Amino acid sequence: MQETGFTPAHIVRLYDRFEALDKEKTGLLRPQDFGAINGLAMNPIGDRIIGAFFSPGQETVDFHSFVRILAHFRPEDKKRPKDPSMPEPVNSRTSKIKFAFQLYDQDKDGKISRAELLQVLRSMLEMQVTEEQLESIADRTIQEADLDKDDAISFEEFRKSLEKVNIDHKMSIRFLR
Amino acid sequence: MPALWHSTFFLVIVLLAISRPSLASQAGNDDLQMGTEHRTYKGTENGTTNLITTLPIVTWNWQEIQFPYLVALWILVSWLCKLMLQLNPSLTSVIPESGLLICIGWVLGGIIYWADKVQTFRLQPFIFFYYLLPQIVLDSGYSMPNKLFFSNLGSILVYAVIGTCWNAATLGLALWGCWLGGAIGGIDIGLLQLLLFGSLIAAVDPVAVIAVFEEVHVNEVLYILVFGESLLNDGVTVVLFNVFNAFVSLGGAKINAVEIIKGIISFLVVAFGGSLVGVIFGLLISLLTRCTKNIQIIEPGFVFVLGYLCYLTAEMLSLSSILSCTFYGVCCQKYINANMDERSVSTVRYVMKVFANGSETIIFVFLGITAIDPSIWVWNTAFIFLTLLFIFVFRFIGVFFLTWILNQFRLVPLEFIDQVVMGYGGLRGAVAYGLVVSLDEKKYKEKNMMISTTLLVVYFTVMLQGITMKALVNWLKVKRAAQTERTLAEKIQNRTFDHILVAIEDISGQIGHNYMRDKWNNFEERWLYWLLMTPSARKSCDHIFNIFHKLNLKDAMSYVKEGERRGSLAFIRKETKIDVDFYKKFGANFSEMMPYIMTENMGSDHVPVSSILWDSMPSVCLDMHEQDLKMRESEDVNAHHLLQQHLYKGKKQHRHRYSRKHLEVNKDKNEVQEIFQRTMMSRLESFKSAKIGVTPPKKITNHLKKDQPQKMPNGKSTDNSKSHAYGDEDGEFSEGDSASGCEAADGSFPMRACRGAGIVNPAFNAEMDPMPPMQQIPPWLAATEVDSSAVVPSQRAQLRLPLTPSVRSSPRGHD
Numbered sequence: 001m002q003e004t005g006f007t008p009a010h011i012v013r014l015y016d017r018f019e020a021l022d023k024e025k026t027g028l029l030r031p032q033d034f035g036a037i038n039g040l041a042m043n044p045i046g047d048r049i050i051g052a053f054f055s056p057g058q059e060t061v062d063f064h065s066f067v068r069i070l071a072h073f074r075p076e077d078k079k080r081p082k083d084p085s086m087p088e089p090v091n092s093r094t095s096k097i098k099f100a101f102q103l104y105d106q107d108k109d110g111k112i113s114r115a116e117l118l119q120v121l122r123s124m125l126e127m128q129v130t131e132e133q134l135e136s137i138a139d140r141t142i143q144e145a146d147l148d149k150d151d152a153i154s155f156e157e158f159r160k161s162l163e164k165v166n167i168d169h170k171m172s173i174r175f176l177r
Numbered sequence: 178m179p180a181l182w183h184s185t186f187f188l189v190i191v192l193l194a195i196s197r198p199s200l201a202s203q204a205g206n207d208d209l210q211m212g213t214e215h216r217t218y219k220g221t222e223n224g225t226t227n228l229i230t231t232l233p234i235v236t237w238n239w240q241e242i243q244f245p246y247l248v249a250l251w252i253l254v255s256w257l258c259k260l261m262l263q264l265n266p267s268l269t270s271v272i273p274e275s276g277l278l279i280c281i282g283w284v285l286g287g288i289i290y291w292a293d294k295v296q297t298f299r300l301q302p303f304i305f306f307y308y309l310l311p312q313i314v315l316d317s318g319y320s321m322p323n324k325l326f327f328s329n330l331g332s333i334l335v336y337a338v339i340g341t342c343w344n345a346a347t348l349g350l351a352l353w354g355c356w357l358g359g360a361i362g363g364i365d366i367g368l369l370q371l372l373l374f375g376s377l378i379a380a381v382d383p384v385a386v387i388a389v390f391e392e393v394h395v396n397e398v399l400y401i402l403v404f405g406e407s408l409l410n411d412g413v414t415v416v417l418f419n420v421f422n423a424f425v426s427l428g429g430a431k432i433n434a435v436e437i438i439k440g441i442i443s444f445l446v447v448a449f450g451g452s453l454v455g456v457i458f459g460l461l462i463s464l465l466t467r468c469t470k471n472i473q474i475i476e477p478g479f480v481f482v483l484g485y486l487c488y489l490t491a492e493m494l495s496l497s498s499i500l501s502c503t504f505y506g507v508c509c510q511k512y513i514n515a516n517m518d519e520r521s522v523s524t525v526r527y528v529m530k531v532f533a534n535g536s537e538t539i540i541f542v543f544l545g546i547t548a549i550d551p552s553i554w555v556w557n558t559a560f561i562f563l564t565l566l567f568i569f570v571f572r573f574i575g576v577f578f579l580t581w582i583l584n585q586f587r588l589v590p591l592e593f594i595d596q597v598v599m600g601y602g603g604l605r606g607a608v609a610y611g612l613v614v615s616l617d618e619k620k621y622k623e624k625n626m627m628i629s630t631t632l633l634v635v636y637f638t639v640m641l642q643g644i645t646m647k648a649l650v651n652w653l654k655v656k657r658a659a660q661t662e663r664t665l666a667e668k669i670q671n672r673t674f675d676h677i678l679v680a681i682e683d684i685s686g687q688i689g690h691n692y693m694r695d696k697w698n699n700f701e702e703r704w705l706y707w708l709l710m711t712p713s714a715r716k717s718c719d720h721i722f723n724i725f726h727k728l729n730l731k732d733a734m735s736y737v738k739e740g741e742r743r744g745s746l747a748f749i750r751k752e753t754k755i756d757v758d759f760y761k762k763f764g765a766n767f768s769e770m771m772p773y774i775m776t777e778n779m780g781s782d783h784v785p786v787s788s789i790l791w792d793s794m795p796s797v798c799l800d801m802h803e804q805d806l807k808m809r810e811s812e813d814v815n816a817h818h819l820l821q822q823h824l825y826k827g828k829k830q831h832r833h834r835y836s837r838k839h840l841e842v843n844k845d846k847n848e849v850q851e852i853f854q855r856t857m858m859s860r861l862e863s864f865k866s867a868k869i870g871v872t873p874p875k876k877i878t879n880h881l882k883k884d885q886p887q888k889m890p891n892g893k894s895t896d897n898s899k900s901h902a903y904g905d906e907d908g909e910f911s912e913g914d915s916a917s918g919c920e921a922a923d924g925s926f927p928m929r930a931c932r933g934a935g936i937v938n939p940a941f942n943a944e945m946d947p948m949p950p951m952q953q954i955p956p957w958l959a960a961t962e963v964d965s966s967a968v969v970p971s972q973r974a975q976l977r978l979p980l981t982p983s984v985r986s987s988p989r990g991h992d
């Protein structure tokens with residue numbers, strides 16, 4: 001609880017949700033349980049997000065990990081003392097950016113290659129643009145962000161390209177009590 | 178400075194000229210200070226009505242022409258004031274422009290008063306509300322950042338409704354308390370009148386807020402909150418004003434619970450009714466622009482006419498006209514921007530700004546002028562002072578209190594500093610003045626006192642708070658607006674974030690903001706787009722795509738500017754031709770659409786080309802949208818790739834290469850062929866090691882016709898070659914040539930396809946020995962390029978190979 005920063009009321013609510021999703025009452029969530037959520041099926045990157053819940057190699061998600069991932073989306077605590085000895089809290093700006101980065105970087109090589117970017121773009125824009133346009137967009141994006149010219153976006157470059165964006169605003173949701 | 182004095186002098190003369198004829202028009206006003214010259218003309222005029230004895234060569238038609246002449250002259254004078262101000266930038270950085278305009282208004286008013294002994298010109302309420310205010314509101318609505326507005330709508334509504342009611346009530350009650358206590362003096366006023374006064378002075382004014390906040394770039398959330406509040410509180414102000422006005426007429430005795438309930442209902446009706454009117458008109462204009470493809474020249478006009486009608490309709494139904502105009506703009510902006518041609522969109526945007534700015538200027542100047550009128554001044558020190566004090570204090574209290582409540586619910590809480598600025602930014606303006614002047618004198622004995630107080634409040638807030646706003650913002654270190662433009666990467670990330678948030682909300686089972694926004698987007702995409710947007714607009718309305726498109730355009734423009742800037746280099750003349758040719762070529766692609774571009778581009782002058790280019794750039798895009806229907810979609814891609822490959826990368830790295838590149842681009846088909854041949858010859862020498870044969874040009878072009886569009890953005894190729902020396906450019910040239918060759922032949926195909934041909938002619942490969950490098954397709958390329966022709970990767974592959982240096986460094990003969 002301390003790790004995620006949720007209040008007890010939040011945790012209870014999330015536990016209720018966890019149980020509601022866990023149809024078979026095993027105490028663990030499987031990809032199919034996530035798939036049952038309606039909105040998620042229509043979401044272009046829904047499957048990637050589901051994948052983010054599962055640690056590599058694991059088939060199930062327990063409540064602890066569930067909450068941990070959701071904790072990424074808590075609004076940042078402005079009053080948090082900057083204690084360098086403590087590990088980075090889950091909902092800090094860096095962690096949020098890292099989460100987004102991992103969504104792109106499916107093969108976990110630490111870089112977003114052109115192909116990976118293209119896949120995400122394709123799923124987000126598939127209906128509206130042609131393949132060539134998608135590729136132009138992907139290329140241009142990489143050109144804009146890629147500083148060391150390796151034709152892929154590393155985490156640092158990713159972070160740098162987003163330095164003007166208010167991540168706290170964009171990657172937080174209001175957790176109801 | 179001399180310019181300043183000249184314009185001042187001119188203004189004074191103009192004003193004197195205005196005041197004299199206006200006086201002449203007042204019947205029975207025989208002011209002997211008029212010039213004799215004027216007299217005789219008047220005599221002539223009178224004479225013409227009776228009997229003319231001889232044919233008058235010219236007549237003085239002041240009577241007929243008076244009204245429009247005065248109107249036009251006053252508009253000119255107001256705008257000249259604005260011009261004068263801009264001559265002295267150091268002054269405008271300290272005092273906001275609106276304040277300075279008021280000061281000039283005082284001066285002008287003084288001059289007129291001195292000339293006429295009576296204030297002939299004042300800001301009439303009906304002129305203000307029907308002719309000056311609509312444009313400003315229309316502009317606000319049209320340029321409202323929708324996403325920001327709607328995500329903060331809850332907070333905005335809280336401030337607008339509850340905040341304004343609080344301000345009005347507390348001000349009225351406080352003043353009433355003071356009146357009862359005798360602090361204001363024995364004036365003939367009652368609780369209801371004071372409440373009315375409170376309601377009209379409590380409202381934050383959109384005109385003033387725009388004027389001041391425009392110069393102080395605070396962060397967008399703060400701006401949208403203050404601005405949104407100023408627009409939406411009109412709903413409350415109108416209701417409160419009308420309700421209290423009616424109550425005053427009814428008399429205090431008749432007010433009971435029924436009336437109060439009616440008042441509340443009337444608020445709901447006025448506010449929602451006004452918004453509904455706005456939405457309906459917004460839908461109308463969207464539907465209309467869907468059908469106006471053939472009358473693009475008048476398209477922008479419809480936006481304005483319907484907007485004005487919307488305002489007037491709401492006024493007619495006694496609903497909130499500001500709300501209706503705002504929602505008109507908010508609803509229609511997305512659809513009309515997509516439906517209309519780019520030039521129409523630019524027109525609408527600029528004309529809106531012209532009108533809005535112009536109106537704002539006129540309003541402030543007249544606010545100054547009307548002050549110089551002793552007949553309206555009733556100076557009640559206590560009243561004025563108390564009003565100012567209470568406005569200030571209660572605004573801050575209201576803002577802090579409401580923000581504290583809101584912060585419990587907001588995702589990103591408002592900081593204290595922002596709250597201070599919000600409280601301080603509660604400026605009153607012309608709307609309050611307009612309302613107070615429209616009061617009936619018989620019911621309101623103290624109307625003049627209220628007018629004077631209102632004017633003083635307006636001056637105080639606009640000038641003092643306006644002046645100190647910038648200093649305050651700097652001192653408090655308020656977060657400022659982000660200055661940079663959005664990059665494509667950011668745009669994409671934002672989209673990704675939106676999707677992530679929706680997903681997370683789904684997973685965690687919360688119905689939040691994002692969920693609703695997502696639902697709205699889906700609804701919009703399914704139904705509204707189909708209904709309100711033209712088919713071609715629907716396809717290209719994606720946000721990311723638009724940003725991409727705009728970025729390309731921007732690069733194209735900078736490329737042109739860059740090209741023109743190179744005055745001293747030897748190939749300047751060729752270069753202009755290049756520009757001409759390039760765009761003409763561009764035009765050649767869509768030549769059926771734009772024959773005029775070709776004729777205009779005939780000139781070899783430097784200047785016309787650039788202006789044409791400015792014009793032709795949007796036309797290109799126009800075609801890209803329009804031709805969706807006629808030509809293949811690859812045309813779009815064509816244009817985009819063209820731009821991308823030529824412009825985006827090069828802008829950052831090798832500018833000189835661009836111009837050299839286009840050296841070879843030619844308008845004449847034959848010339849193109851010839852150059853192509855030359856290039857191919859020279860290539861042949863260097864390609865000998867790669868064992869590629871060359872077929873005669875015509876065959877090449879034939880084959881090229883069959884080529885499907887290349888999928889590779891050639892930005893990549895420029896990428897690799899950039900590290901080479903000057904000789905590289907030659908590589909680029911030939912690509913350019915072949916491109917031109919293809920285009921001239923085909924008329925519809927991407928330079929890219931030809932580009933491919935330039936280096937490795939796909940045609941040959943079909944007939945001749947395949948190039949060894951062709952086999953070596955980088956795996957990651959092959960993986961993505963599943964549907965491209967085999968040749969395409971090979972071109973890229975070839976470029977990447979170590980062989981390329983030798984290709985590049987070979988001497989070029991054709992240059």
